[in-house]
Amino acid sequence: MDRTEKAELSLALARLARGDRSAQRAVFELAWPLVLGFCRRLLIDPGDSEDAAQRAVIRMFEQASQYDVDRDGLTWALEIALWECRTVLRKRGRSRAEQLSAAALEVADGSLPADSVIERKEIDAALTEVLGAVSELDRQALLDGLSGVTWRKRRQRALSRLKLLWSTRYE
Amino acid sequence: MNEEAVFQTATAAYERGRWRWAAVSALPMAVIPLASFAIGQRMLPSVVLGVALLAMATALLWRGQGFGRGLAVGLKAGLVPLVLSHAANLYGHVCTATGCTSLCVPACAAGGVVAGFVIASAAARTPARWHVIGAGGVTACLIGAFGCSCVGFGGIAGMVLGMAISLTAVRLWPATHGVDR
Numbered sequence: 001m002d003r004t005e006k007a008e009l010s011l012a013l014a015r016l017a018r019g020d021r022s023a024q025r026a027v028f029e030l031a032w033p034l035v036l037g038f039c040r041r042l043l044i045d046p047g048d049s050e051d052a053a054q055r056a057v058i059r060m061f062e063q064a065s066q067y068d069v070d071r072d073g074l075t076w077a078l079e080i081a082l083w084e085c086r087t088v089l090r091k092r093g094r095s096r097a098e099q100l101s102a103a104a105l106e107v108a109d110g111s112l113p114a115d116s117v118i119e120r121k122e123i124d125a126a127l128t129e130v131l132g133a134v135s136e137l138d139r140q141a142l143l144d145g146l147s148g149v150t151w152r153k154r155r156q157r158a159l160s161r162l163k164l165l166w167s168t169r170y171e
Numbered sequence: 172m173n174e175e176a177v178f179q180t181a182t183a184a185y186e187r188g189r190w191r192w193a194a195v196s197a198l199p200m201a202v203i204p205l206a207s208f209a210i211g212q213r214m215l216p217s218v219v220l221g222v223a224l225l226a227m228a229t230a231l232l233w234r235g236q237g238f239g240r241g242l243a244v245g246l247k248a249g250l251v252p253l254v255l256s257h258a259a260n261l262y263g264h265v266c267t268a269t270g271c272t273s274l275c276v277p278a279c280a281a282g283g284v285v286a287g288f289v290i291a292s293a294a295a296r297t298p299a300r301w302h303v304i305g306a307g308g309v310t311a312c313l314i315g316a317f318g319c320s321c322v323g324f325g326g327i328a329g330m331v332l333g334m335a336i337s338l339t340a341v342r343l344w345p346a347t348h349g350v351d352r
Binding site for chain 2: 016018019020021024025028032054057058059060061062063064065066
């Protein structure tokens with residue numbers, strides 16, 4: 001974002017803070033690509049980054065009446081985006097902690113050694129993620145267990161694609 | 172969710188946030204009916220006018236721009252008849268050889284004249300002058316009414332009349348004297 005766009009964003013936000021609804025479109029068009037790009041840089045998952053960017057823009061509009069006209073609009077917008085990205089990361093951390101505590105419960109049962117349970121959970125999560133990334137057709141070929149030459153060839157191709165995906169992510 | 176849908180959700184969130192902000196920002200104005208009740212001890216006008224003032228202030232702040240500016244101007248202007256009428260009420264009656272008379276109505280009328288002048292001069296400095304005059308006039312009337320209701324409708328009528336006269340005079344003066352405003 002260049003200096004002109006930065007100034008435009010601050011001006012549009014000031015107009016919106018005063019109740020000028022005609023500035024809504026300008027604020028959105030200036031802020032949306034900026035916030036989306038910022039969230040994409042902070043969060044690896046594209047779904048997470050889009051969710052965080054949407055929440056950030058909605059929160060920006062919700063708090064626009066409280067915007068201090070002497071502040072830099074860009075900094076203000078990015079602060080909100082950063083907060084939303086942090087919330088996503090915190091949630092992700094919490095779900096990871098929940099997985100670990102579930103694993104800890106299994107360890108407490110005594111059925112498996114602690115490190116095996118955690119390792120198994122991690123492998124399960126990685127497999128689910130990689131399987132989620134392959135196409136619907138490949139997933140069907142890998143999981144349905146159908147027999148026949150056509151299915152076998154299709155399964156082999158799907159398996160090689162899965163291996164490739166696995167190696168790009170985890171090797 | 173596509174960009175347009177995000178924009179629509181964001182604008183709805185803006186309105187929601189603005190109502191909340193307006194309601195919270197208008198709350199300190201509750202001090203006017205409370206102080207007015209503490210001085211005048213009139214419960215019903217304080218409650219009715221207090222609710223009307225808070226509702227109107229919230230609506231004006233939510234709408235923003237000229238209306239928001241009008242609220243600020245009307246608040247300042249309305250304090251003049253409010254203070255004058257309460258002072259006249261506390262002072263009591265003025266007795267002459269011909270009899271005793273309350274100072275409330277003259278105080279309200281004088282306060283209205285000053286308030287009208289304040290609003291008109293503030294409106295002249297903004298582009299949305301009719302919004303400022305409308306919002307400022309109604310706000311000043313409501314605030315002044317807390318004090319001017321001491322003598323019933325007469326006090327309020329005196330204030331409104333005084334305000335209308337000064338507003339008209341200040342608005343008309345530049346036109347008749349060739350001043351471009």
